[in-house]
Amino acid sequence: MSLRFAERMLGEKSNVVKEALKLTAQPDIISFAGGLPAPESFPINEIELASAKLFVEKGTSAVQYNCMEGLPALRNKIAERMTSCHNINCTADEIMITSGSQQGIDMSGRIFLNPGDYVVCESPTYTAAVTTYKNYQANFLAIDTDDEGMIIEDLAAKLATCPNAKLIYVIPNYQNPSGKTWSVERRKALLQYAEQYNIPIVEDNPYGELRYEGEELPSIKSMDTKGLVLYMGSFSKVLCPGFRVGYIISSPEIMDMLCQVKQSTDLQSSTFTQMVIFQYLTDNDIDKHILELRAIYKHKRDLMLGTMEKCFPKEAKFTYPHGGMFTWVELPKEIDTQELFPKAIAKKVAYIPGATFFPNGGVNNCLRMSYSSSSDEQIIKGITALGELFTEAVAALKK
Amino acid sequence: MSLRFAERMLGEKSNVVKEALKLTAQPDIISFAGGLPAPESFPINEIELASAKLFVEKGTSAVQYNCMEGLPALRNKIAERMTSCHNINCTADEIMITSGSQQGIDMSGRIFLNPGDYVVCESPTYTAAVTTYKNYQANFLAIDTDDEGMIIEDLAAKLATCPNAKLIYVIPNYQNPSGKTWSVERRKALLQYAEQYNIPIVEDNPYGELRYEGEELPSIKSMDTKGLVLYMGSFSKVLCPGFRVGYIISSPEIMDMLCQVKQSTDLQSSTFTQMVIFQYLTDNDIDKHILELRAIYKHKRDLMLGTMEKCFPKEAKFTYPHGGMFTWVELPKEIDTQELFPKAIAKKVAYIPGATFFPNGGVNNCLRMSYSSSSDEQIIKGITALGELFTEAVAALKK
Numbered sequence: 105m106s107l108r109f110a111e112r113m114l115g116e117k118s119n120v121v122k123e124a125l126k127l128t129a130q131p132d133i134i135s136f137a138g139g140l141p142a143p144e145s146f147p148i149n150e151i152e153l154a155s156a157k158l159f160v161e162k163g164t165s166a167v168q169y170n171c172m173e174g175l176p177a178l179r180n181k182i183a184e185r186m187t188s189c190h191n192i193n194c195t196a197d198e199i200m201i202t203s204g205s206q207q208g209i210d211m212s213g214r215i216f217l218n219p220g221d222y223v224v225c226e227s228p229t230y231t232a233a234v235t236t237y238k239n240y241q242a243n244f245l246a247i248d249t250d251d252e253g254m255i256i257e258d259l260a261a262k263l264a265t266c267p268n269a270k271l272i273y274v275i276p277n278y279q280n281p282s283g284k285t286w287s288v289e290r291r292k293a294l295l296q297y298a299e300q301y302n303i304p305i306v307e308d309n310p311y312g313e314l315r316y317e318g319e320e321l322p323s324i325k326s327m328d329t330k331g332l333v334l335y336m337g338s339f340s341k342v343l344c345p346g347f348r349v350g351y352i353i354s355s356p357e358i359m360d361m362l363c364q365v366k367q368s369t370d371l372q373s374s375t376f377t378q379m380v381i382f383q384y385l386t387d388n389d390i391d392k393h394i395l396e397l398r399a400i401y402k403h404k405r406d407l408m409l410g411t412m413e414k415c416f417p418k419e420a421k422f423t424y425p426h427g428g429m430f431t432w433v434e435l436p437k438e439i440d441t442q443e444l445f446p447k448a449i450a451k452k453v454a455y456i457p458g459a460t461f462f463p464n465g466g467v468n469n470c471l472r473m474s475y476s477s478s479s480d481e482q483i484i485k486g487i488t489a490l491g492e493l494f495t496e497a498v499a500a501l502k503k
Numbered sequence: 504m505s506l507r508f509a510e511r512m513l514g515e516k517s518n519v520v521k522e523a524l525k526l527t528a529q530p531d532i533i534s535f536a537g538g539l540p541a542p543e544s545f546p547i548n549e550i551e552l553a554s555a556k557l558f559v560e561k562g563t564s565a566v567q568y569n570c571m572e573g574l575p576a577l578r579n580k581i582a583e584r585m586t587s588c589h590n591i592n593c594t595a596d597e598i599m600i601t602s603g604s605q606q607g608i609d610m611s612g613r614i615f616l617n618p619g620d621y622v623v624c625e626s627p628t629y630t631a632a633v634t635t636y637k638n639y640q641a642n643f644l645a646i647d648t649d650d651e652g653m654i655i656e657d658l659a660a661k662l663a664t665c666p667n668a669k670l671i672y673v674i675p676n677y678q679n680p681s682g683k684t685w686s687v688e689r690r691k692a693l694l695q696y697a698e699q700y701n702i703p704i705v706e707d708n709p710y711g712e713l714r715y716e717g718e719e720l721p722s723i724k725s726m727d728t729k730g731l732v733l734y735m736g737s738f739s740k741v742l743c744p745g746f747r748v749g750y751i752i753s754s755p756e757i758m759d760m761l762c763q764v765k766q767s768t769d770l771q772s773s774t775f776t777q778m779v780i781f782q783y784l785t786d787n788d789i790d791k792h793i794l795e796l797r798a799i800y801k802h803k804r805d806l807m808l809g810t811m812e813k814c815f816p817k818e819a820k821f822t823y824p825h826g827g828m829f830t831w832v833e834l835p836k837e838i839d840t841q842e843l844f845p846k847a848i849a850k851k852v853a854y855i856p857g858a859t860f861f862p863n864g865g866v867n868n869c870l871r872m873s874y875s876s877s878s879d880e881q882i883i884k885g886i887t888a889l890g891e892l893f894t895e896a897v898a899a900l901k902k
Contacts, residue, residue: 105701108669110617110639113760143563151566152558159551164542167550167743203602203747203769210768214638218509236767239613240509270507302504344566346774348602361512368635369609370602374773375745 112219112241127449134486136473137454139280139429142404143477145397146344147388154383162379170375172367173359174201174351178382182337182351189391191326192335194353200362203373205310205338205350209233211369212271212306212334212352213240215361221270224263224303226254228432228461228470230280233273233308244463245269251423253286256293263301272298272305276324277312278428281461281472285426291324298332304358310338310350311428313394316402318426331355339381341429342394347377401429401476408475408483415491417498429476432458434469439497441471451489511618511640526848533885535872536853538679538828541803542876544796545743546787553782561778569774571766572758573600573750577781581736581750588790590725591734593752599761602772604709604737604749608632610768611670611705611733611751612639614760620669623662623702625653627831627860627869629679632672632707643862644668650822652685655692662700671697671704675723676711677827680860680871684825690723697731703757709737709749710827712793715801717825730754738780740828741793746776800828800875807874807882814890816897828875831857833868838896840870850888 127133158166173179179196186192202208209232217223219241225233227246234244245262247254253276263269274294276286286294298305307324325335331354338350352362366372384390405425412422412431422433433455435441442457458470475483526532557565572578578595585591601607608631616622618640624632626645633643644661646653652675662668673693675685685693697704706723724734730753737749751761765771783789804824811821811830820833832854834840841856857869874882 107703107756108615108701109760110613110615110620112617113614113763140568143567146563146566148558148563148566152555155554155558156551159547159554164545164547164743167545167547167745168542169539169744203772206767207769214509215512216507216509218511221509232766232770235763239764239767302507304506344563345568346566348769348771348773357506361508364512364634365638367631368605368638369768370606370747371631372747373602374747374776376776377773 112239127454133449133452133454134478134482134489135454136475136478136486137456138477139474140477141341141345142400145400147384147393150384150388151344151380154380154387157383157387158376158379166376166379168375170372170378172372173363174199174373175375175378175382178378179351181382181385186337186353190320190323192323192353198353198356198359200352200354200359200366201373201378202350202352203370204340204345204348205308205336206232206236207369208334208336208350208352209273209306209308210236211362211365212273212304213237213242214365215358216271216304217242218270220268222266222268224259224269224272225463226274226279227463228281228458228467229273229463230275230308231460234463237271237273246463249282249284251284253284253290254294256290256297259294259297263297269301269303272303273308274305274324275308275311277309277321278314278425278430280311280428281430281456281458282432283423283425283428283430284432285318285321288321291322292327295324295327295332299330303332305333306336307333308336310336310341313342314398314401314429315427316398316405325353331357334358342390342397343381343384347374347381349373349377349381404475404478404483407480408473408487411484411487412491415488417491417495419498420494429474431473431475433471433473435471435494436498436501437469438501440468442468444493444497447493448490451493453486453489455490511638526853532848532851532853533877533881533888534853535874535877535885536855537876538873539876540740540744541799544799546783546792549783549787550743550779553779553786556782556786557775557778565775565778567774569771569777571771572762573598573772574774574777574781577777578750580781580784585736585752589719589722591722591752597752597755597758599751599753599758599765600772600777601749601751602769603739603744603747604707604735605631605635606768607733607735607749607751608672608705608707609635610761610764611672611703612636612641613764614757615670615703616641617669619667621665621667623658623668623671624862625673625678626862627680627857627866628672628862629674629707630859633862636670636672645862648681648683650683652683652689653693655689658693658696662696668700668702671702672707673704673723674707674710676708676720677713677824677829679710679827680829680855680857681831682822682824682827682829683831684717684720687720690721691726694723694726694731698729702731704732705735706732707735709735709740712741713797713800713828714826715797715804724752730756733757741789741796742780742783746773746780748772748776748780803874803877803882806879807872807886810883810886811890814887816890816894818897819893828873830872830874832870832872834870834893835897835900836868837900839867841867843892843896846892847889850892852885852888854889
């Protein structure tokens with residue numbers, strides 16, 4: 105007899121991203137597929153000191169159970185920083201520590217989605233958010249995007265015909281996968297529609313502090329007067345991802361629901377890693393550290409984009425990200441980047457085929473690349489090889 | 504306009520356990536309510552050494568992303584130990600690292616339960632498992648128990664009338680809340696019924712290694728030839744809970760589903776805390792440490808039970824746990840332990856009223872107490888006070 109799994113588990117397919125990442129784990133492959141932070145960017149000495157201090161000062165309480173919502177001291181620190189640096193006025197009571205931002209996304213699905221509900225999202229968008237919301241048996245209202253974010257006319261038209269739209273998911277800064285940033289006007293317009301239709305917004309902002317040019321734009325949360333926005337932040341990209349510490353800022357009503365879910369899901373995030381982060385933030389100037397991070401990643405971005413300009417055929421269009429970790433490449437419509445993928449692997453370079461980022465599929469000529477964890481040499485060698493591949497592919501079309 | 508939450512979030516009530524724990528956080532209260540491990544039992548010096556070594560030997564990889572299923576080295580170590588010490592033959596491929604056992608329980612609900620399905624469980628059982636499965640909109644087939652575990656006649660009768668029984672949840676060793684241990688015969692009988700009806704079993708074993716007397720009894724997983732058992736283990740009670748590292752041992756078919764859920768839920772558990780535990784296990788003899796733990800807790804158990812024998816009225820029956828952290832008290836039927844609770848707090852002692860442990864309610868004269876984190880003085884003082892309270896309550900019945 106076979107096991108009887110829940111309906112939500114059926115019809116799941118093998119994960120394209122996971123398969124791509126497995127392939128690219130071969131040591132001789134230059135991988136632009138993942139979005140790993142650069143290990144040389146981790147303040148490992150400061151983290152080591154913070155950790156050592158904990159054992160001396162906190163002793164056994166550093167490895168005991170603690171609060172479900174997260175360490176009060178850490179939540180306070182985050183509230184202070186968000187209020188003073190990012191214009192998001194909040195108190196510790198409005199902050200829930202999560203085991204990475206991914207858990208925040210999962211919890212948002214859990215508290216808002218019934219089977220058959222629709223999630224409004226950018227097209228393309230972050231694959232693991234789509235997979236998560238699909239696990240809640242959601243459908244997707246995938247809104248067309250341009251260089252300034254969602255196209256508001258498309259949003260308006262689609263919302264008008266979809267009474268089951270229950271949640272909006274967006275990444276306004278240096279979006280994954282496109283690298284694009286929403287304009288202030290689009291942020292405001294989205295919030296207006298969210299208010300009109302009473303739909304909460306998940307504003308996922310893992311990359312917001314990795315800004316290489318331009319001014320910081322106001323978050324949607326900073327303009328939220330109705331308590332509709334769940335802002336998701338994370339220490340994964342600005343300190344280190346292996347601690348699994350992220351956070352949600354939301355209204356008290358939503359916090360109550362998040363608490364119920366957190367208790368069911370894993371009781372609490374790790375006391376120890378939360379305390380190390382608190383100690384790091386207490387003893388160090390994270391803003392200074394972030395300036396160093398920006399320098400590291402800006403250099404990588406400039407090198408990758410510069411090499412692409414030199415080596416890619418003119419038929420390949422790509423985004424110029426002002427921050428974050430990704431650029432998005434669009435090849436002529438006739439080229440299927442999934443079909444091209446084995447040829448890239450044969451040249452020892454990897455990307456992620458773009459189709460996986462479209463919740464309802466249908467677009468096959470794009471791909472995502474990350475410059476975040478490759479060396480200069482790898483970037484030049486890998487992009488040059490891809491340039492050859494794309495030039496060949498474009499030439500083959502003209503025959 | 505009010506927010507439209509998912510159906511699974513509606514009808515949730517304020518959490519009795521959470522409220523009780525809040526009350527008992529007052530510093531002058533002697534609390535037998537929680538089930539916190541004794542902090543003096545944490546091998547904090549060895550953990551400190553393991554942590555320091557990591558920074559030297561692993562550097563940035565200790566705080567980078569790692570495998571979704573958990574650190575391969577740690578999964579190997581667990582597989583070796585379970586095979587050689589606990590007769591559960593398994594390989595690393597059958598092991599998923601979870602963020603504490605609670606996450607394992609949550610994942611089991613996620614992969615097996617549709618709304619309206621039934622979870623077969625002991626009555627009483629672990630409250631947070633009930634809350635979690637309720638979040639998947641499950642109902643409960645609560646099976647009567649005696650000193651040897653589920654009463655098999657009750658199990659058989661209830662299973663025969665319930666086609667939607669989809670998951671079995673049991674704690675065979677030193678059960679929470681009762682402190683009871685299942686006999687080998689009952690374990691075998693449960694497995695037989697699970698096979699007959701093709702229902703997977705979650706065998707939750709957080710306390711199994713905290714054995715103070717008697718022989719280790721075979722786990723249900725060790726007798727499982729059909730891949731029906733999800734065995735849940737944890738480092739929370741034998742090392743420290745603040746790292747949030749537990750594990751599930753299950754068949755490859757179930758592992759595939761768990762992987763999908765893990766990726767959606769939090770990508771992976773903390774790399775760092777997994778590495779510290781691996782390093783601890785490599786450099787230390789955990790079995791020797793467990794012997795020390797047993798001595799600490801056996802002393803506390805003996806003191807609490809001995810004091811109860813002296814101070815409690817003869818009308819109060821209680822279990823004599825062979826391991827774990829809990830004893831379960833049954834007062835005369837007319838006494839409601841929830842109503843009695845404020846009087847206990849007035850005497851500066853706390854327990855957990857028993858009603859919360861019955862998934863379908865209906866039993867009000869019981870309570871759970873833990874001896875795990877109280878000092879000798881607290882145990883004697885607190886139990887003496889409760890003895891007075893219960894004696895008064897029993898006397899009031901006779902008036």
